Amino acid sequence: MTERPYVVGNWKMNGTRAMLSEARAIDRSSQRLMKVEVALAPPFTLIHAVHKEAAQLAIGAQDCHTDEDGARTGDISAAMVADAGAKFVILGHSERREGHGETDALVRKKAEAALAAGLRLIICCGESEQVRDAGAAEDFVTTQLRGSLPDSIEDAGANLSVAYEPIWAIGTGRTPTVSDIGAMHRAIRALLVERFGEDEGAAIRILYGGSVNPDNANELLAADEVGGALVGGASLAAESFLGIVVAAAEVADKA
Ligand SMILES: O=C[C@H](O)COP(=O)(O)O
16 A cells, blocks of 8 residues: 555444534544545435534545436435535445446446536445356456546546445455455556556555455555555444554555
8 A cells, every 4th residue: 555545434324413423533533643534424414514523534425416406306416415515425336336226327427427516536346246256356347447437537546536345245244355355456456547547547546345344454455456445334433443544554654
């Protein structure tokens, strides 16, 4: 891990105002760990409150609509989450691809809308267990990512991160081997360099996500081409999330 690691908490559909104390605790402690860029994606309902109460933390959304505004009952636009204080958006998470039928083309349109609203992107990709067992994981993930990325992104190194999240590792306590993570991240890096050029492609951080916790973070974050973590369950409590942030700082120190 050569660049400043990026550790992002994804609260998914968890969190009421009672959890603001966790966000404040993450904010306070992460200020002491400047080597790591720490960010949090609470549910839409908490974006503004977390933005106000955890002032140093980058706040993001977990999705956005392709349109800027209009008759879209229940949807939320990129401009709206930006107005609430979000600086980035997670797009193409497998839970949205599976649960809401999101295609690569839709993820790409959302990404274009988010960039137009001034948001940075975290674009997710990852294979199912069946795909991995069939030996087709790298092909699947690179095809999925190729279809989900906008053609061009201004300052892609700063405005884009990719999160590799094998679906079978999300919330299961199972993780790929360090060698498998490295192989997948190298394949993703090659795609990013091909799409965005040598310099920008090399600067884009590729996060690993799937059952990262304070005990395995040191090992997983040290895998080849891993630039940080997208953390679900372990981000819900400040103590465990900060354990991962500390591990990221240690790995960066050794790099
Ligand atoms: O967005 C986060 C990932 O889906 C990982 O979730 P997890 O850390 O609970 O496995």
